[in-house]
Amino acid sequence: MDVVDAIRRRRAYRSLAPVEITPGILSALAGSVRLAPSCFNNQPWRLVFVDDPVRLEAMHEALSPGNAWARAASLIIAVFSREEDDCVIKSRTYHQFDTGLGVGFLLLRAVELGLVAHPIAGFSPLKTRKILDIPQDYRVISLIIVGRRASETSPVLSAGQVSAEKNRPARMNVEDFIHRNRFGQPFTG
Numbered sequence: 001m002d003v004v005d006a007i008r009r010r011r012a013y014r015s016l017a018p019v020e021i022t023p024g025i026l027s028a029l030a031g032s033v034r035l036a037p038s039c040f041n042n043q044p045w046r047l048v049f050v051d052d053p054v055r056l057e058a059m060h061e062a063l064s065p066g067n068a069w070a071r072a073a074s075l076i077i078a079v080f081s082r083e084e085d086d087c088v089i090k091s092r093t094y095h096q097f098d099t100g101l102g103v104g105f106l107l108l109r110a111v112e113l114g115l116v117a118h119p120i121a122g123f124s125p126l127k128t129r130k131i132l133d134i135p136q137d138y139r140v141i142s143l144i145i146v147g148r149r150a151s152e153t154s155p156v157l158s159a160g161q162v163s164a165e166k167n168r169p170a171r172m173n174v175e176d177f178i179h180r181n182r183f184g185q186p187f188t189g
Helices: 003-009 023-034 053-062 065-072 095-112 125-132 159-166
Strands: 046-050 075-081 116-120 139-149
Touching (some): 023 095, 046 053, 065 116, 095 116, 095 139, 125 139
Antiparallel strands (some): 046 075
């Protein structure tokens, strides 16, 4: 699989089947983040890989009701960073941007491994911090829900979630977010 295939195949599926989380999977996902670019190579990302069944169960308390489907995860990855670990140039802080780059690399590697890796915003950062002993000075940014795509649609999904499982949600046209040479100049590529 090349990177274009991984980009095209990446989807935020919610119907998950269990998958054995092996040391090889953990190493592959961690290694992909490690190679991501960051400002001055600061590598501000921090992650907790949660695959222990007891700890996974505890993490269910941090999920919002709309993310009940995530209880089927075989792995939950908490993503966090802090401002002082990365570039701050005048009013620009880079830690969340650079952490997002690391997550992007992880998502594509997960696709290559045949996994679903679905980042979510619907969770409690405070509960996550408490469950995983994340220090107060870190900003909990996202949880990534990892499993294998299930052949059957999860019964806990809403109608909108079921629709998104069956058909890729609409994507913006490139012309709607890319400009050429200056803002407002149409992109033709």
